Amino acid sequence: MERINSADRMAFSRLYEAYAPMVYRRCKALLKDEAEASDLMQDVFLRIYAGMDRLNLDSPSSLLWNTATRLCLNRIRDKKRRGLDVDSSELLLTIACASDEQDGYEARGILAKIFSREQESTRTIAVLHYVDGMTLEETAEMVGLSVSGVRKRLRTLQARVKNLEVK
Secondary structure, three states, X not given: OOOOOHHHHHHHHHHHHHHHHHHHHHHHHHHOOHXXXXXXXXXXXXXXXXXXXXXXXOOOHHHHHHHHHHHHHHHHHHHHHXXXXXXXXXXXXXXXXXXXXXXXXXXXXXXXHHHOOOOHHHHHHHHHHHHOOXXXXXXXXXXXXXXXXXXXXXXXXXXXXXXXXXX
16 A cells, blocks of 8 residues: 555545445445444445555546445345344344343343253354354354254244344
């Protein structure tokens, strides 16, 4: 990034000021989450900044629109692979990060309710995939199931979490 001179930096600054709202709106429309949209908007501009020396930025709106769309769709696809939507993942993260004694007590109760109707191996699958960050393939290999079996268990677990959210 040292190769970009001050004139290019000023041009990039003007580009950011002019098009950041458009990129943010596109990301927010696709992701349905303000914080994540803001993060991805920054990623879009970082990619453009990193490639400024080889990009033609005479009319940047379509480049920015396409880059934002591609990055957002990749993020959505990654979430689907992980097996959780935003609401369920936030709930599980809140449970996992319970900080004080009262929160810990409530988190254990929620986890007990979630896992009460599940096999012990489902808990192992959930920890490997959601907490340890293993892929579906890695998780399947560790527990001796097929990828589709792991995916089915995680979907069932996710449905139970959604039921808890509704109640």
